[in-house]
Amino acid sequence: MTIEEVQNEIIDEFSMFEDWEERYQYMIDLGKTLPLIEEQYKTEDNIIKGCQSKVWVHADMVDDKVNFTADSDAIITKGIIAILIRAFSNQHPKDIIEANTDFIDKIGLKEHLSPTRANGLVSMIKQIKMYAIAYQTQLN
Amino acid sequence: MLDVQKIRKDFPILNRKVNGKPLIYFDNAATSQTPQQVIDVIVDYYTNYNANIHRGVHSLSQEATDAYEQARVKIQKHFNAKHSHEIIYTSGTTHGINLIANGFSSLLKKGDEIIVSALEHHSNIVPWQMLCERTGAVLKVIPMNQNGELVLSKFDSLLNENTKLVFVNHISNALGTINPIEYIIEKAHDIGAAVLVDGAQSCPHIKPDVQALDVDFYVCSAHKICGPTGVGMLYGKEEWLNKLPPYQGGGEMIAEVSFEKTTYADLPHKFEAGTPNVCGGIAFGAALDYMNTIGFDNIAAYENELLDYATQQLLQIEGLKIYGTAKQKTSVISFNVGNIHPYDIGTILDKMGIAVRTGHHCAQPIMDFYKIPGTIRASFMFYNTKEEIDVFIASLKKAIMMLS
Numbered sequence: 366m367t368i369e370e371v372q373n374e375i376i377d378e379f380s381m382f383e384d385w386e387e388r389y390q391y392m393i394d395l396g397k398t399l400p401l402i403e404e405q406y407k408t409e410d411n412i413i414k415g416c417q418s419k420v421w422v423h424a425d426m427v428d429d430k431v432n433f434t435a436d437s438d439a440i441i442t443k444g445i446i447a448i449l450i451r452a453f454s455n456q457h458p459k460d461i462i463e464a465n466t467d468f469i470d471k472i473g474l475k476e477h478l479s480p481t482r483a484n485g486l487v488s489m490i491k492q493i494k495m496y497a498i499a500y501q502t503q504l505n
Numbered sequence: 506m507l508d509v510q511k512i513r514k515d516f517p518i519l520n521r522k523v524n525g526k527p528l529i530y531f532d533n534a535a536t537s538q539t540p541q542q543v544i545d546v547i548v549d550y551y552t553n554y555n556a557n558i559h560r561g562v563h564s565l566s567q568e569a570t571d572a573y574e575q576a577r578v579k580i581q582k583h584f585n586a587k588h589s590h591e592i593i594y595t596s597g598t599t600h601g602i603n604l605i606a607n608g609f610s611s612l613l614k615k616g617d618e619i620i621v622s623a624l625e626h627h628s629n630i631v632p633w634q635m636l637c638e639r640t641g642a643v644l645k646v647i648p649m650n651q652n653g654e655l656v657l658s659k660f661d662s663l664l665n666e667n668t669k670l671v672f673v674n675h676i677s678n679a680l681g682t683i684n685p686i687e688y689i690i691e692k693a694h695d696i697g698a699a700v701l702v703d704g705a706q707s708c709p710h711i712k713p714d715v716q717a718l719d720v721d722f723y724v725c726s727a728h729k730i731c732g733p734t735g736v737g738m739l740y741g742k743e744e745w746l747n748k749l750p751p752y753q754g755g756g757e758m759i760a761e762v763s764f765e766k767t768t769y770a771d772l773p774h775k776f777e778a779g780t781p782n783v784c785g786g787i788a789f790g791a792a793l794d795y796m797n798t799i800g801f802d803n804i805a806a807y808e809n810e811l812l813d814y815a816t817q818q819l820l821q822i823e824g825l826k827i828y829g830t831a832k833q834k835t836s837v838i839s840f841n842v843g844n845i846h847p848y849d850i851g852t853i854l855d856k857m858g859i860a861v862r863t864g865h866h867c868a869q870p871i872m873d874f875y876k877i878p879g880t881i882r883a884s885f886m887f888y889n890t891k892e893e894i895d896v897f898i899a900s901l902k903k904a905i906m907m908l909s
Contacts, residue, residue: 385524385856390907393849418848419878438878439846440908441853 368460371452372468379472388473392444401446402436413488418442420489424496430455431500433493445474445486453493458504461497466490507803512888515540515795519888526858529893534678534837534884535862536728537709539792543731546791550784558783559774573783576790577773583793584723585714586740590772593739593746594786598705601724601739602672604776605701606632608749609670615641618667620660620698622684623649624677626868629703633672642669649874653680653829657688668698675707679868679882680829681837683707690720699745705729709886710808710835712801715740727785732792736785739776746772753778804887808836811885811894818898822905828880836885842901845908847881853904854881859897 366374382388406423413420418439425432433454437443452468453461469475469486513519516538521528530538550572556565558573574589581589595601613619619633623646637644645668647660655673671693676683690700701722704713708725715723722745726737741749751758751769758778760768769775796804815838819825824843841847851863864879865872872879883897 386907389853389856393907418846439848441849442846 368452368456368464372464375448375452376468376471382473385473389441392448393440394444395447396437396440396443401443401450402434406434407436413492420446422446422489422492422496424493424500426458426500426503429457429504431458431461431497433496435489442486446489448472449486449489449493453497458497458501462494462501507799507807507887509807509888509890512799513890515542516888517541517544523858523860524856529859529889529897531883531885531889531893531897532860532862533709533886533889534681534706534729534882536734537731537886538888539733540731540795542795543733543788543791546788547733547784550787555784557780569783569787572787573781576787579790579793580738583712583797584738584740585716587716588743591740591743591746593741593773593776594781595724595737595739596735596782597726597728597737598703598724601722601737602629602701602703603632604739604752605722605724605741605749606636607752610636610639611750612748613640613642613669616667617642617669618645618663618665619643620645620647620663620668620671620693622647622655622673623870623874624653624655624680624682624684624868625672625674625870626678626703626705629672629674630870643667647673649682649871652831653677653682653871654831655682655684657685660689661692664692664696664698666696668693668696670699670701672701672703674703674705675713676704676710676835676837677829677868677871678706678837679865679871679880680831680839681706681834681884682829682831683833683835685833686720687718690718694719706835706837709796710801710805712797721745727789727792730789730792731795732789733785736782736789738789743772746776751775751778799887807887808885811889811891812836812838814891815883815885815894815897818894819901822898822902828875828877837882838884839880839882841877841880842905843909845905847879849908850881850901850904853907854897854900857900857903859900 379388402421402423407421411421411423413422418437420437420442422433422435433450435446435450437446518538519528554565554568556569558566558570577592578589580592586592619642621630621633621644633644645663648656650656671689673684673686673689675686686702693700699721702720704723704725707713709729713723721742723740728734758770758775760770819838819840826841828839847863851861854861862882
């Protein structure tokens with residue numbers, strides 16, 4: 366699936382939720398169930414500096430596709446990362462670089478996109494794109 | 506007695522909804538809300554007499570200058586300073602602290618010592634570290650115990666003939682502990698050290714008497730005392746303020762300027778370079794008027810009731826731990842629930858219209874002490890109610906359920 370297709374799938378899923386409670390419960394459950402990153406990658410180097418919750422992101426490339434794993438000590442943040450990883454992982458770096466992130470708005474999480482928001486969602490997306498740019502240069 | 510329903514009518518913001526729910530504002534230790542009486546003063550200023558002060562011969566400038574200087578006298582009386590020129594307008598507590606730290610850089614030499622407490626806000630640690638780097642002075646820290654109280658015996662042993670300045674907050678922002686500043690001031694003065702007290706968290710709840718305390722410097726911010734943001738005050742004893750060099754150069758702070766030499770203006774203008782926050786200063790005075798009309802004894806009694814009620818309710822929640830259990834504390838409760846990240850609880854509470862603070866409260870050393878990433882902090886003012894606490898407790902339980 367392309368990034369856009371995955372994003373549309375996520376939008377469809379979120380459209381079934383009636384209120385914020387269901388949306389957040391879903392993200393919390395995502396955060397709880399997904400083992401996202403191997404312990405060895407939870408290093409200081411991999412931390413994205415958000416003000417309140419810690420976020421680790423690790424990337425590698427297999428067969429010209431970038432895979433992301435990540436984790437956070439806050440569960441809602443972890444749920445948000447789970448969604449991001451689903452959208453961007455296992456994709457070609459060029460597609461990741463060019464992908465837009467409107468779907469965040471469409472699934473009712475726009476409030477988390479504000480740069481001043483302490484969860485660092487903006488930094489997470491930036492970090493994901495930075496990895497993609499780095500891998501793209503390897504391919505060139 | 507305090508009529509909270511009548512008081513709440515003074516605060517228009519308390520009627521608004523957040524995420525579809527009536528706002529419950531428990532982030533007062535960060536910024537208090539502004540009553541209509543103060544908002545009116547701000548509107549009146551910009552509607553009727555906005556002008557630059559002190560220099561104008563025209564009527565508007567005169568009116569603005571009068572109101573600004575009258576507010577300074579209000580602040581002087583509120584804190585019981587001996588002279589109004591001992592009140593320096595600042596942009597807030599942090600500005601006041603930096604002004605003093607900067608002033609002391611010319612008075613300190615290598616080997617001198619500055620004592621700060623373990624309960625400090627970041628803004629209270631960084632300026633002193635910078636000062637020590639510049640001067641070669643040494644920073645010493647008064648430790649705290651598990652209850653969040655300063656260990657005074659350790660403080661006694663830190664004092665010596667090299668101690669030049671002691672810096673402590675009156676009330677801790679992260680834990681609500683009321684520090685025994687009377688004792689600290691007396692002991693510091695015994696060895697000839699000056700004392701600067703950060704009153705950012707105390708001024709919303711108590712009315713400090715700077716002469717009775719015999720404190721050398723006292724700083725606070727208006728936005729925590731029902732006033733606007735961006736304005737605060739520094740009280741300094743006249744003799745000390747005369748000793749310190751100016752902080753910033755600019756207009757207002759000079760008496761005469763030539764390219765060879767500038768002579769500085771008298772107090773308080775020596776420390777008030779540039780066009781000040783005129784409206785903010787006037788509104789600061791109005792905020793103190795408002796608080797004094799309610800009365801600080803009434804405020805303290807009512808807020809203690811809220812604190813006791815909320816503490817009892819919170820402690821009934823399984824796995825909830827309160828940080829900062831000093832015998833003397835104000836209406837601030839810092840807590841965590843089990844292993845749930847404070848950020849998660851804060852996010853869910855916000856969805857239910859409840860404003861609390863989460864995180865390290867700019868007091869990372871305290872969080873390190875307890876080995877936690879942060880806390881949830883609920884802080885109450887005299888316009889909060891027990892009914893709001895009930896909704897908060899029910900919402901908190903729901904958040905815990907969602908997150909467990």
